[in-house]
Amino acid sequence: MSIVQELSRALPKGIVITGEENTRPFECDGLSVYRQKPLAVALPENIEQIKQILKICKANNTPVVTRGAGTGLAGGAMPLEKSIVLGLSKLNKVKSIDAENQLAVVEPGVRNIAISEAVAEYGLYYAPDPSSQIACTIGGNVAENSGGVHCLKYGLTVHNIESLTMLTMDGEALTLSRQDDSMGLLALMNGSEGLLGIMIEITVKLTPTPQLARVVMAAYDSVRDCANAVADIIKAGIIPAGLEMMDKFAIEAAEGFAQVGYPLDAEALLLCELDGTEAQVQAELDIVLKVLSGASTLKVSESEEERLNLWKGRKSAFPAVGRLSPDYYCMDGTIPRRHLADMLDKINELSEKYQLR
16 A cells, blocks of 8 residues: 555545646745655544644654645745645634733644734734745744744844744644743744754744834935945934835836835835834934935835835745746845945846846
């Protein structure tokens, strides 16, 4: 009996997905340039089913590749050859909310934005906000140590996880907690891409919703000036809630897709969000506007709707580029702020030389 047959017999109908057409969506994550067909896909509905899957896979010496929503851009959910994909999207319950201690216990298949929606009535939200937050899951966020536009001030996923419970390949449940983590195992799980265990429960830290948040949009006539403005804001002692820049191609792509009012004549665009009390925001805004006085255009959001609209364009960048080109390669780079302007100039130089967009 093959492992696929064994899994199909051991689990309820519909849990195990087979066949080339049915498993094709699971051959890759957001990094679609790399693909691998799995033996089968298992979509368990509870922890006992996960344990059954792990037991059978271990007995057959078959690798298991976990998957959340498949929105990652690093290939972390791409199957191995002759592997079983273990999708956790059906484990999607917010199990409890502790508003007093600003914590929520969730299953790995809960969508990132669904956490904030569930705790909004308590004046709280979950701070890390990847561009795919309407679709990506918290389990996938932990697996990739996701960030988002607000990670500069509020940190990555690793900074916003209080504890998690995981299953080993033997089906043993282990709980890793920030309160008892002298070996740093909780941090190790963040970014491990499912290699070290299967997450079944995650306790996330919540953040009080700011009294006020405003976004400054600054347009520049050169990418270098915009890049230097990033360093100048930090140098001025301001840690923005969010700080993102886009070059001309990204501006045109995002505006064509989201139509949020970005200036199409700009060579580069900077979005800088400030949050806190009204007094704090105004004090920081005065400083930032002075720092950005060299911009060709400055605009400050006057309402929450306008703030969200300005971010909508930036968060639409990936689908916007996909709309223009069905085949593109996306990578995250880490560049020291002092070298950012030089790096962007070099990228533009290579883009022109090799006719790449």
